[in-house]
Amino acid sequence: MRGLLRVLAVALLAAPAAAEVVLLDHPHPYRAALTVASDTHATPPERFEAVHALVNGTDRIARGSRAWGLLFEDPEIDREPAWAEGVAGFGLPIADNLYLYHPEIGIFADFDPETRTPRSRVVGGVDQSARADAWIRRGWVDALHTGGPGEITRDAMTAGLAWLGAEPHRRLEVWVSHYPPGTPGAIEPDRGRALPRVLRNAVRSGLRVLGALGIREVAGRPTHLRAVPLPRAQRGAIRAWVALAGLGAVGLAAALALPALRGRRAPALVAAAALLAAGVGLQRLPLRYGLGDNPGSPYYCLDRVREAGFRFFWFVSTGSEHESVLALPERSWNGRRTFLKPVRVDDGSRLLAFPRSFAGAGGVRSLDLLGEAELAGLVREGGTAILFVHWASDAPRVFTARGLRGLDRLRRHHEAGRIWVAPTSEILRFHLARAFLDWEVRREGARAIVDVRGIDHPLEGPIAAKPEDLAGISFRADAGEEIEVRLRGRPVPPDRLDVVDAGGSRVVRFRGPGAPAPEAG
Numbered sequence: 001m002r003g004l005l006r007v008l009a010v011a012l013l014a015a016p017a018a019a020e021v022v023l024l025d026h027p028h029p030y031r032a033a034l035t036v037a038s039d040t041h042a043t044p045p046e047r048f049e050a051v052h053a054l055v056n057g058t059d060r061i062a063r064g065s066r067a068w069g070l071l072f073e074d075p076e077i078d079r080e081p082a083w084a085e086g087v088a089g090f091g092l093p094i095a096d097n098l099y100l101y102h103p104e105i106g107i108f109a110d111f112d113p114e115t116r117t118p119r120s121r122v123v124g125g126v127d128q129s130a131r132a133d134a135w136i137r138r139g140w141v142d143a144l145h146t147g148g149p150g151e152i153t154r155d156a157m158t159a160g161l162a163w164l165g166a167e168p169h170r171r172l173e174v175w176v177s178h179y180p181p182g183t184p185g186a187i188e189p190d191r192g193r194a195l196p197r198v199l200r201n202a203v204r205s206g207l208r209v210l211g212a213l214g215i216r217e218v219a220g221r222p223t224h225l226r227a228v229p230l231p232r233a234q235r236g237a238i239r240a241w242v243a244l245a246g247l248g249a250v251g252l253a254a255a256l257a258l259p260a261l262r263g264r265r266a267p268a269l270v271a272a273a274a275l276l277a278a279g280v281g282l283q284r285l286p287l288r289y290g291l292g293d294n295p296g297s298p299y300y301c302l303d304r305v306r307e308a309g310f311r312f313f314w315f316v317s318t319g320s321e322h323e324s325v326l327a328l329p330e331r332s333w334n335g336r337r338t339f340l341k342p343v344r345v346d347d348g349s350r351l352l353a354f355p356r357s358f359a360g361a362g363g364v365r366s367l368d369l370l371g372e373a374e375l376a377g378l379v380r381e382g383g384t385a386i387l388f389v390h391w392a393s394d395a396p397r398v399f400t401a402r403g404l405r406g407l408d409r410l411r412r413h414h415e416a417g418r419i420w421v422a423p424t425s426e427i428l429r430f431h432l433a434r435a436f437l438d439w440e441v442r443r444e445g446a447r448a449i450v451d452v453r454g455i456d457h458p459l460e461g462p463i464a465a466k467p468e469d470l471a472g473i474s475f476r477a478d479a480g481e482e483i484e485v486r487l488r489g490r491p492v493p494p495d496r497l498d499v500v501d502a503g504g505s506r507v508v509r510f511r512g513p514g515a516p517a518p519e520a521g
Contacts, residue, residue, distance in 0.1 A: 021450055023434065023474075032384070033383075033384040033419065034326075035094055035423060035424045036094045036366070036391070037143065037174075040098055040105055043104065043392040045123055047071075053089060059088070068087075074396070074401050076401035090411045095423035095425070097174070101156060106121075108120060108121065108160065111159060111160075113156075116159065133167070143424055144176070145178055147185045148178075154298055154299060158304050161301075173311050173428075174313075175314070176313075181231070184233070187290055187302050188290025193287065194234070198230075233288060238285070245279065248273070249271075249275055251274065255267040290317070293347050302345065312352055312353075315343060321358055326378050326385045340352055342459055352432075352459060357387055363390055364398055366388060369385075369406070430473070433465065433469060433473055436458060440453075447483070450508070452465070464488065472512070472515040478504075485510075498510075
């Protein structure tokens, strides 16, 4: 027995150690990732196209051209000799978002409830839906900015989503909420009660009155207070509680001030009870702004949105924006590092939410975050950045001289293989796969076997991923190490993989849409 144990020990010591294979945080050769998730508000299609000619194209925007007038106003641009003849496009693969319905920039102008069909809009002799289709094909659009502001009902959403789903290239995965008070069809987890909003608006109204009376010193201090519209469907109930509060306040003041009522407890108690009841009623009333996730509402559309293939969501109400931060903070989720997080919405289900970073109100200065020190820090941290901006509606304030220099730095980092720039959907798709990849490595003879079982989706459970779902996923081992990648025990076809030897290591990377070209390594 002792001899057998000795033989086994010798055999174990002589066996080759398991190969050291590392899953990279970003597609090889990149060490960081960055995209811009811009929200398209009211803007003419001509300006939208000018923005993407600058961001995505490589042709020069000639000084004095129509596009130049739509994009630039910063006097510093005029003083830069390199831009004397114009500004060359940056050639960055960054996408935008669109509304389904909007009279100016929507895929459709509006929805006809009688025929239950979207109404098209023709601009410059071109149907806007055909123009939007071309934008999606060119990679300029990869997200939906809700159905649109205003009364976008369930029927309207169903028709608009059907148009998106009619062609494979139009099936989007990213949903970005719009300002919920003006967008009842937004998918938004309800946050907040009526009382703080009513008090905020009351204070703001009082400050406006003081300002009108010339008392500027007091009126100008809380400039951050902005009146917030109340949900249209709840205004009647809120006004009833406010009226009761008003009656209680007037009654209490009268009970304390009028000689005929002084000393009588009943009027004061009744008035105080009314005031207290109104306060409790308002505090217990949850505000319902975004009704896209509220079953029974005429705006409920979350089930249709899921069916259409949307799986990444950004919400206004969850505080998922980081000011003046480039690399998105990551946290541990079931032992995995990720910036994604589950958010429970009003129908009881959970959605996968992503954050964004910004600088300046509305992201108007977000491109200022593309300084050399900031980009070098992003590379050093190995982080991912998703910048929020409104660069179509606020183009002249966004594309300043400083913003243009930032985009040029980003282009150089991308071309040098340091920062991966891609549309938001591709960044999110890769991050989900990398953060929740289910894989193991073992040795068979002289080969290191990397077996990818799939993606352990944090909400949906195990997913049997296909090679295209793993585009960009990269494994690194020592130079000369023989690596075989398998998918659920079966070898991955060689034409779906890139093998790159560089810097004393060997990298195996999944090919596919969104993955770097083979020569990038």
